[in-house]
Amino acid sequence: DTGVSQDPRHKITKRGQNVTFRCDPISEHNRLYWYRQTLGQGPEFLTYFQNEAQLEKSRLLSDRFSAERPKGSFSTLEIQRTEQGDSAMYLCASSLTGRGYGYTFGSGTRLTVV
Amino acid sequence: AQKVTQAQTEISVVEKEDVTLDCVYETRDTTYYLFWYKQPPSGELVFLIRRNSFDEQNEISGRYSWNFQKSTSSFNFTITASQVVDSAVYFCALSPDRAAGNKLTFGGGTRVLVKP
Numbered sequence: 001d002t003g004v005s006q007d008p009r010h011k012i013t014k015r016g017q018n019v020t021f022r023c024d025p026i027s028e029h030n031r032l033y034w035y036r037q038t039l040g041q042g043p044e045f046l047t048y049f050q051n052e053a054q055l056e057k058s059r060l061l062s063d064r065f066s067a068e069r070p071k072g073s074f075s076t077l078e079i080q081r082t083e084q085g086d087s088a089m090y091l092c093a094s095s096l097t098g099r100g101y102g103y104t105f106g107s108g109t110r111l112t113v114v
Numbered sequence: 115a116q117k118v119t120q121a122q123t124e125i126s127v128v129e130k131e132d133v134t135l136d137c138v139y140e141t142r143d144t145t146y147y148l149f150w151y152k153q154p155p156s157g158e159l160v161f162l163i164r165r166n167s168f169d170e171q172n173e174i175s176g177r178y179s180w181n182f183q184k185s186t187s188s189f190n191f192t193i194t195a196s197q198v199v200d201s202a203v204y205f206c207a208l209s210p211d212r213a214a215g216n217k218l219t220f221g222g223g224t225r226v227l228v229k230p
Contacts (some may be wrong), residue, residue: 014125041223042207042221043220045203048217102161103151103161103218104161105159107158108155
């Protein structure tokens, strides 16, 4: 297992377009998280899944954002009608269920909205 | 609400100097976990350490050491004899000790620049 994979690594899009990112977690990890990191800041929690169920969403996740994890495997994060403020690094992480397990993070998808 | 504060935004040292990164946290939880992550220029967050709030023993791992003081809500990190490869952004993070979800709250990060 090579860790958490994210695709694409970089995405440049025009304002108003829709974008979709993919995350493939470590296969035995049943929890999957999405975080957003803007320049010079720490990552901020967006949402998490346990298996296929989305159990928590941050208030940062506006109605233009949607995340899915069909069949509890890979996950997608879609942003509709992108805005310049959406420009950020989108990080995916996975972990085992249970108290205090550390996450394994992917390398992230850097989104630039022009 | 949980909060993590890393007051130092950037630290610059010369190779072989020691560098200490400060982390102060706030939480209402009685049990929690604290983490340190390293983010090199490639962007991936690399896990360094996890500590449970019940375990206040300091820890040393190679050139890394951690000082956890519950009384002052601090979890500081020291790199001894720094090397150029240590140049990165370091994040302190906090998560509740709950079975139902353990999302991380990160500090703003401290950029460490080690000059040869």
